[in-house]
Amino acid sequence: MSLPPAAQQSPCLVAFQLCHGDRQAAYGHPAQDFARTAAPWTALLSDRLLPGAVITPHDIGLMMAALKLSRLAHGYHADSAVDLAGYAETLAMVHRAAQAGGDQP
Secondary structure (H helix, E strand, O other), X not given: OOXXXXXXXXXXXXHHHHHOOHHHHHHOOHHHHHHHHHXXXXXXXXXXXXXXXXXXXXXXXXXXXHHHXXXXXXXXXXXXXXXXXXXXXXXXXXXXXXXXXXXXX
């Protein structure tokens, strides 16, 4: 599919391609990747969390998106816009994987 030049630069399209291509090949599905991240974050924050509380893959996606929003508030950077769009896509992927497994994200 040939896209017009403006669409080729869309952070949403670039992010989608990365999420379902290079990044997934490198890190695995976001549900698995974020679960690997959530475990040490839960351990690192254990003294600040309620007893039994854990950081979830969904939380990781939200926090990473918040990081990108913070950076974009300082100034626009195309790579941060792509990353923000990517975290929106990975949150959707985490949600779909949870639904397929019968769990809530």
